[in-house]
Amino acid sequence: MSSGTSAPRTVRRVDWRAVAAGLAAPVLALVIAILVTSLVLVVASDPVGKVWETLLLVDATDAQRSRAVVNMLNSATTYYFAALAVAVGFRMNLFNIGVEGQYRLAAFCAAYIGAAVSLPAPLHVALIVVVAMAVGAMWAGVAALLKATRGVSEVISTIMLNSIATALVAFLLRKAAGDQGSSLNLSTDQLPASGRVPGIELGFLDTPIRVYGLVVLAAVAGLLYWLLLERTRFGFDLRATGMSESAAVASGVNVKKMVVAAMLISGAVAGLVGIPALVGEDPYAYTLTFQSGLGFTGIAIALLGRNSPIGIAIGALLWAYLDVAANRLQIQAGVSNEIVTIMQGTIVLSVVVAYELVRRYRVVSEQRRVAAAEPLAAGGGPVGGGGPSGGTGTAQGVPA
Amino acid sequence: MHAVVGENGAGKSTLMKILYGMQRPDEGTISVEGREVSFSSPADAIGVGVGMVHQHFMLADNLTVLENVVLGAEKLHGIGDKARRRISELSAAYGLDVRPDRLVEDLGVGDRQRVEILKVLYRGARTIILDEPTAVLVPQEVDELFANLRELKAEGLTVVFISHKLDEVLAVADEITVIRRGTTVASVLPGEVDSRRLAELMVGSELPSPETRESTVTDRPVLQVEGMTLHGADGRAQLEDVTLTVHAGEIVGIAGVEGNGQSELVECILGMRAATGTVRLSGEDVSTWSTRRRREAGVAYVPEDRHRQGLLLESPLWENRMLGHQTQRPNARGPLLDRRAARADTARIVQENDVRTPGIDVLASALSGGNQQKLIIGRELSGDPVLLVASHPTRGVDVGAQAHIWESIRQARAAGLAVLLISADLEELIGLSDTLRVILRGRLVCELDPRTATPESLGSAMTGAALPGASEGAGR
Structure with missing residues (x-):
């Protein structure tokens, strides 16, 4: 859409910290969900390894995998x-x-x-x-x-x-x-x-x-x-x-x-x-x-x-x-497929908590960033001492 | 009694949070009565006798004073007669005049503040931190507060007092610490400095004053309010027969103790509440217009509570630049947003108004109060408004930002803007206004000449006392 001349203006530096913060929450939630689910399986003395193998379709045939992909897209x-x-x-x-x-x-x-x-x-x-x-x-x-x-x-x-x-x-x-x-x-x-x-x-x-x-x-x-x-x-x-x-x-x-x-x-x-x-x-x-x-x-x-x-x-x-x-859980691993419902529930709960943590972290880190930049922004010198009509309206030195 | 003064964003609040255990310091130590301590929560702070009275009261309106005081401290003296006796004792000992069985909602601002102080004393505080205690008080109440604080001092308590109002600091403090950009820049005794010098220490430069210069008032009415009346849910009139006119190039100041109908007046003028009576904008009857239509017609609005009404705190600055002007250029073209133009214009506002920020993608919540307010002022004065409705434009804002905001308003006035100014800062009202009106219980009760008015005469007019040099019944 953007023409050649205007492109440089729209290009923005990718803020990798923001990207990382955005990804941190879902990844964290997934990890917690995997841990909790494994814990439940261990407590119930179900075969943990076999369950993950089945869920990851490790032991599935090509036809089964293909079927799973289409069903997944449809759902x-x-x-x-x-x-x-x-x-x-x-x-x-x-x-x-x-x-x-x-x-x-x-x-x-x-x-x-x-x-x-x-x-x-x-x-x-x-x-x-x-x-x-x-x-x-x-x-x-x-x-x-x-x-x-x-x-x-x-x-x-x-x-x-x-x-x-x-x-x-x-x-x-x-x-x-x-x-x-x-x-x-x-x-x-x-x-x-x-x-x-x-x-x-x-x-x-x-x-x-x-x-x-x-x-x-x-x-x-x-x-x-x-x-x-x-x-x-x-x-x-x-x-x-x-x-x-x-x-x-x-x-x-x-x-x-x-x-x-x-x-x-x-x-x-x-x-x-x-x-x-x-x-x-x-x-x-x-x-x-x-x-x-x-x-x-x-x-x-x-x-x-x-x-x-x-x-x-x-x-x-x-x-x-x-x-x-x-x-396939019930047949392949002999574990009730409700374990997946537990996992889904854990993902949602942990993701909500994780997002809130990340949001708070973001607010605080932005505040730090502003605080850190403030002496810089004022680098053009404090408000000029010209009294009431002094240079308050004039632009300060803006950092490059 | 020790005062801490400094600009907004200078680090006062952070310092207080550390002293009160809400935040942990990266380095350094705190000593109380000679012993080094470290706090990980406000409970630790109160444990060694450090208590805090917040700027915004933390009281439950529908409970009594007794219930509010014991809330969270039930273990000390229970919740019954023993607690009531203790409250009465404290009240008598420090001259606080607090009656334990009144409902908080029936109390005035000054009384509520005394309840807050009592709450802290009840928890055994020997050092009391007050965060901008006078921000919400009228001059008479300020005097009473200071009398109470002197009483506390006389009983051997330590008071740490944070304020912007330098005259007050000079009047009551025994020692003053000035902080700027996170460090102590000076420790002075009140006898050594005057308020001008103190303010210069705070901003690191010379001082502004709110005085407007030559009159720019024209005879062209921009805002005409006639017979505006608003009834609350309980049937009581919140505004009664308010009639006022603001001309191009004129600043009309509305003085009043908070809660006398100022917020309602503003919201009715903006069309956020439906009142009876007529509102005309540049001669046109806009009474039935929506808020959006009024804003598109050139009504700029600086709300009293910038966090609640003026900003989207979790949005970046450039989105906040659109807020309230999202239907107008440069923010929108037809039904679509024009993000590029909005961003460019945000950069202009940031630069022209000296909003201190590393960029326009920063969340609004990250800025200090003064910078947030400068952004709002810049936004509202963009796009050639005809009328500015400004509620407490410099509340909670440092001296530097205050000077900038005053200057912006003055320049806009000189360019023919009509301004309705609501403020609790009496010097600001007297200094900026061309006409002063006093609002009391929803009615405009009198008109004062800002050239002859003093904070004292205005203060007594606001409380409904006799009015020297005022023309009675201007609003009727």
Whole structure:
């Protein structure tokens, strides 16, 4: 983007200390998680070495590894949307606990409407995506309105809306299934071929399963998230509100409007959580066994990725990797795969603590840096002794 | 009684934190009553009799004085009658006049401060550190505080007193230590120096004064407030029928004891609270405008609490330069931020305002108070504002920054800026203002001429006492 002439101005020295500080927290958290998990295994007298071997796919065949990679990418795509949705709220101190309900209702409605219409392929998929986003936003909008007009905590209202959404989807699913589904496996009608998105085949991998086509949408969503938050006025208002509501108000932000806007965006992104699987995987329908619990995973990954689009991507991949690797634990190592849940929980807890430690360290070290630079900044000499009108307004010698 | 004076960022607070055990020194020793000690927590400090009264009171409003005093020190005398007796004894012994069963929320600022002192005494302190104790007091209360401190001294206690207000330091201290950039630059006796000399020691240069020179007041009204009334949640009027006009090139000072409606007045003018009455900006009725629209129309705002309202502490300086102006050039082009222009303009502000920082990517929290405030002043005076609403622009700011801020305001005034100045620093108000109004219980009660007003006459007007040379009822 930047032209040749302006490039030198935009080049900034990479602050390696900042990079190191940024990496320190997640690495530290991972190490702690590994230690705690190993400790649990030792206490339970399970084979520690074998567990790590299995988790690291040391003993897996090429086909198993390839399969794991694709499954990981697919899970991570889903997790990415969930974590982005949560992160939008987090950036302004809003806790959207309701991603769970939002995506389930959205996926159901998108599946139902997607199966009921027939359109040319790209439009059909677009319609499904738009419906999902609209329904997710609407469901989050209920919590947003309650907060903006009546001051109801979004934590409470979204938790309650989760329960309502679960019941509502169960109720509607029975209606939608009509008499074609057995009571054991209720389902919406299958999406017609025009509403499906073909998977991407990774040629170098030895597996028939494919990566969700909508992995591309996840990447686009991450990019838009970054653009919106870091490069627009709206994003600045949103971040300012999250960092200091009182300062945001003084700067002219209408906090109520921002609450509604942020919740709607969060809900719209949440609506996408179920869509990659819906349009990319058999049975191409919303069924009783549609994956649940992703909203809460999203919260954990948003924390892990520190609300940054790249961080969340790495967090989602790590999380998905652990999930996929855990599947083989029971068979290969004879250890319950819940050990991975323990590890995931430990990672999140330690990462939160580690980030806080790093943040404090950063604040203190910045203060030191400023203090150290201060005599330098004043190197141009103390304020000239010209009395009231003296050279206070004139520029001091600025260090090169 | 020992006073420590120095600019903000000179290291006073750090020194006090070390003395009170909140921070550990890298080198050096502390001795109390001849014995060398080392503190790893405030509890250690109080253990050897060193107590601290913070600048910002640490009291729970909804508890009584007794409960506040015993909180965290329940082991000493319990929480019942024994504690109450001990409080009464201390109060009587040191002339503090504290009644243990009153609710803290009913107490005035001076009373609260005495409760803080009592809290420290109750814990057995023999050395009391007071961090800028007079910052929140009116002159009459300052006198009372000093009487209390003399009482403490007479009883054999040691008082360490940190202040910016040099006249006060000279009046009460027995010995003065001046620090600058982290080292002691002078130890003087109050008899040897006057306040000018002392301030020069502090900044290492000659002194500014807040006086404005020739009048630049025009007859073009910029801000017109008519009949502004605001009711609080309890139905009591926080502002009542406030009417005032600020002309281009004029500084209107609002004097008042804190909590008499100043914050509310400012927030209503900025549109952060909805009040009845009209607000006009350059003749246009802006009463229904949002805060953002008012700011875009040229209202600059220096908030009273820069940490809460003026800065994003955990953001870099250049993002803070955008705050409050994020919709305007150079910070934004259309809906997008213009980061490059904002960064360049931040560098300009930093340079022109002598903000001492190694760069513009530093977090705002890393700067000292004076440098933070210089950044805010520079930001707010950028982009040709028509009106500046400045609340306590030099509060908690060192003399050097204070001089700079005064000069900036004066220059802007000369260029035709209308300024509404709210301050607790009476000399600043008298020195800078073209017109002085006094606010009392939400009403503008009188108008004084800054050429004839003195801190004493202003002080008594603020507390509602008889007003020499004041025209009564200007606000009605």
